[in-house]
Amino acid sequence: MKLKIAIQKSGRLFEESVKLLKECGIDLNNGKTGVLRTEASNFPLEVLFLRDDDIPQYVADAVADIGIVGENVLIEKGKVVNKVELLGFGKCRLAIAVPKSEDYPGAKWLQGKKIATSYPVILGDFLKKNNVDAEIHEISGSVEIAPGIGLADAICDLVSSGSTLFMNGLKESEIILKSEAALVSNKNLSAEKTALVNKLLFRIQAVKKAKRNKYILLNAPNDKVEAIIKILPGMKSPTVLPLAQSGWSSIHSVVQEDDFWNIIENLKGAGAQGILVVPIEKMII
Numbered sequence: 001m002k003l004k005i006a007i008q009k010s011g012r013l014f015e016e017s018v019k020l021l022k023e024c025g026i027d028l029n030n031g032k033t034g035v036l037r038t039e040a041s042n043f044p045l046e047v048l049f050l051r052d053d054d055i056p057q058y059v060a061d062a063v064a065d066i067g068i069v070g071e072n073v074l075i076e077k078g079k080v081v082n083k084v085e086l087l088g089f090g091k092c093r094l095a096i097a098v099p100k101s102e103d104y105p106g107a108k109w110l111q112g113k114k115i116a117t118s119y120p121v122i123l124g125d126f127l128k129k130n131n132v133d134a135e136i137h138e139i140s141g142s143v144e145i146a147p148g149i150g151l152a153d154a155i156c157d158l159v160s161s162g163s164t165l166f167m168n169g170l171k172e173s174e175i176i177l178k179s180e181a182a183l184v185s186n187k188n189l190s191a192e193k194t195a196l197v198n199k200l201l202f203r204i205q206a207v208k209k210a211k212r213n214k215y216i217l218l219n220a221p222n223d224k225v226e227a228i229i230k231i232l233p234g235m236k237s238p239t240v241l242p243l244a245q246s247g248w249s250s251i252h253s254v255v256q257e258d259d260f261w262n263i264i265e266n267l268k269g270a271g272a273q274g275i276l277v278v279p280i281e282k283m284i285i
């Protein structure tokens with residue numbers, strides 16, 4: 001019995017999806033582009049490579065047990081699957097963009113306008129919620145050129161850096177959805193498959209946690225140790241070891257990336273020296 005996971009065949013989620021499986025200690029026999037399926041050599045996992053748009057359907061129909069797909073695609077397709085875990089990559093937003101020269105006071109601007117998008121369902125919901133009557137023009141690619149060639153007044157498309165909009169004379173005017181890649185699963189998995197999903201999820205969470213944290217080592221004179229420990233959150237409490245040089249200690253701890261720079265400044269202020277910061281590969285708490 002093998003768990004079947006559907007991931008994107010090529011595109012923006014492919015590399016990160018394969019990397020995540022690798023970081024979970026799963027060796028894929030053939031993780032190259034162009035292959036339709038492969039098996040892991042050290043975990044009961046079969047990988048199906050698909051177009052991202054098809055992944056929700058495959059998981060809902062149990063052709064695949066689980067999948068990695070953007071929340072944007074998941075919501076647009078409306079298939080019934082479980083969202084198991086957000087994965088922290090493929091971050092983007094679905095936004096309304098209008099020509100740079102236009103003032104956009106709010107959704108009302110869209111009244112009676114023509115909007116080009118590949119996301120007719122999400123856009124339709126947004127317009128309905130805002131009581132706006134607009135024409136949705138569905139196109140499957142190169143949405144950003146629609147206003148320039150007179151096909152639409154505005155677009156609704158994914159944005160990450162914003163450079164595509166900029167290059168096409170458009171400005172991001174309203175975010176209607178924030179999205180990232182998610183692990184999804186079929187609603188009716190057997191107990192054995194659920195156990196395998198949980199095993200994989202345990203590893204994914206350890207990888208995610210490790211990415212958010214850094215291991216920190218520093219030296220301090222013994223009379224400063226108490227003040228420094230107060231600054232360091234640590235998992236339980238920091239490790240304090242004596243240095244060969246008497247009167248000095250080495251302190252080890254784990255800090256979160258979010259407040260990392262503040263903590264470093266405070267540590268320096270409290271007398272820490274020789275601060276080393278190293279990445280953590282896995283964190284199991």
Ligand code: PRT
Nearest residue numbers: 011012051052053070090091092158159160161162163164
């Ligand atoms: O062939 P397949 O159907 O599998 O792939 P696809 O071409 O439909 O999707 P792909 O590979 O482009 O994107 C897969 C997923 O990546 C999307 O569903 C999102 O969940 C996520 N993602 C994250 C993005 C972006 N960021 C993104 N910037 N998907 C697309 N874009 C496009 C956007 O459509 C626009 O054309 O990038 C352009 C804007 O980028 P910036 O950086 O210029 O703003």
Ligand code: ZN
Nearest residue numbers: 051052053054
């Ligand atoms: Zn697609």
